[in-house]
Amino acid sequence: MKVIPLYDRVLLKRLEEKEVKRGGIIIPDTAKEKPQEAEVIEAGKGRVNDEGKVVPLEVKKGDRVLIGKYSGTEVTIDGVEHIIVREDEILAKLS
Numbered sequence: 387m388k389v390i391p392l393y394d395r396v397l398l399k400r401l402e403e404k405e406v407k408r409g410g411i412i413i414p415d416t417a418k419e420k421p422q423e424a425e426v427i428e429a430g431k432g433r434v435n436d437e438g439k440v441v442p443l444e445v446k447k448g449d450r451v452l453i454g455k456y457s458g459t460e461v462t463i464d465g466v467e468h469i470i471v472r473e474d475e476i477l478a479k480l481s
Contacts, residue, residue, distance in 0.1 A: 389463055394433035394473045396445060398424035398453065399466070422452050423480070427468065443473050450480040 391397050401423045426449045432442040445451060458471035 387464055388428075389461075389468075390428055391430040391470060393430045394443060395430050395470055396426055396443070396473055396476065397428040398451070398458070398469045398471060399427050400424045400469060401450070422455060422477075424451055424453055424469065425449070426451060433473070445473065445476060445479060452477040452480065 389397055426445050426447055428447060429443050429445055432440045435441050453469070453471060453476055457475040458469040461468050461470060
């Protein structure tokens with residue numbers, strides 16, 4: 387299924403952090419924090435300003451971004467967890 391976000395919304399997939407074991411302690415998945423790094427899967431066309439013109443988004447498909455731990459709305463698409471956020475919830479682009 388193809389999902390295309392509307393306006394200034396962006397469809398993201400959280401990137402899993404590499405597991406680091408220190409001292410032989412393994413942390414269960416339920417105790418791990420949500421990763422804050424994500425990849426842009428799809429982006430909307432942009433937000434509409436007061437004059438009715440569409441302002442394009444700063445991010446595009448394939449960009450890596452930082453988001454807040456509890457940002458956006460989680461959705462499951464074809465069995466894979468994604469998150470939909472507004473562009474202003476994205477904290478930074480990674481290069």
